[in-house]
Amino acid sequence: MLSLLLPLLFLPVGCKQAPDYFAFVSDVRSDIFRAETPEFEVTVSCLEREHPFAPDGVVSPKSRTVEVVLAEKSPSGGEYEVYFLEDMPRGGDMSFRNVTGDYYFSRGVENFPSGSLSLRIVCGETTKELFLTSVKSEKTLLPEEALSLAVSAERETVAALTSGKTFCGEFYVRLLRRDKNYYYVGIVRPGNGTVSLLLDGETGEVLARRESAI
Numbered sequence: 001m002l003s004l005l006l007p008l009l010f011l012p013v014g015c016k017q018a019p020d021y022f023a024f025v026s027d028v029r030s031d032i033f034r035a036e037t038p039e040f041e042v043t044v045s046c047l048e049r050e051h052p053f054a055p056d057g058v059v060s061p062k063s064r065t066v067e068v069v070l071a072e073k074s075p076s077g078g079e080y081e082v083y084f085l086e087d088m089p090r091g092g093d094m095s096f097r098n099v100t101g102d103y104y105f106s107r108g109v110e111n112f113p114s115g116s117l118s119l120r121i122v123c124g125e126t127t128k129e130l131f132l133t134s135v136k137s138e139k140t141l142l143p144e145e146a147l148s149l150a151v152s153a154e155r156e157t158v159a160a161l162t163s164g165k166t167f168c169g170e171f172y173v174r175l176l177r178r179d180k181n182y183y184y185v186g187i188v189r190p191g192n193g194t195v196s197l198l199l200d201g202e203t204g205e206v207l208a209r210r211e212s213a214i
Helices: 002-009 143-153 155-159
Strands: 025-036 040-050 062-072 080-084 091-093 095-097 102-108 116-123 126-134 170-177 181-188 194-200 206-212
Touching: 025 116, 025 143, 040 116, 040 126, 062 080, 080 102, 091 102, 143 155, 143 170, 143 181, 143 194, 143 206
Parallel strands: 025 170
Antiparallel strands: 025 040, 025 126, 040 062, 062 102, 080 091, 080 116, 095 102, 116 126, 170 181, 181 194, 194 206
C-alpha cells in the first residue's frame, strides 16, 4: 500500500490539467476542394459550425455542411445547378450572391469527402463533370494542431479565459487557401472582441495578429 501512495506525495503541487480547447471550437473549416475550367472556378468547403452561429462565448451543438462556390471568370448571367456524384448524389440550384458576385450552394452531410470528389455542373443545356482535389497535403496541419499552436502563441489571452477545465470563450479554426495553405484561428472573448491569428498551414508559424471589437 505504501508503494502505491508514495509516488503521489511527489506530484507537483498545484499542477492543473488544461482543458480540451478543441471542445470549445464553434466553427471549423477542415478541408477545401478545388477545380477550374476555362469558364469558372469551383470550390467546395467542409464546415462544422454551431447553430445558431453567434460570437457569444457559448459553443452550441454543431452540424456538418459542405458549401459550393462557383466563380465565373467572365460574368455570363447564367443560372447554375450543382450535383454531388459518388457517395453524395444530391444537389440543386445555386444562388447568385450580389455582394461577392459568385454562385453558392450548401447542404448538410453526415460525413465529409476525403481526398477528392466529383461534381456535375449544369448551366442551361451545358453539363460538365468535374473532379475536385483537396488542397491539403501530407504536410498540412490538422485543425487540432493549428489550434494547439495558436493557444501556445496566445498563452496569456487563453489563460485569462480559462477556469479549471472550462474555457470561457470560443474558437474559430478555418483552413484557408491562397498561394498556399494557411489557418485562421479566432479567439473569441465575450464582450471583449476577437484575437485573430493567421498561421502558416504547415509550420504553424504565426504570420499575422489582429484584435477586433467583434
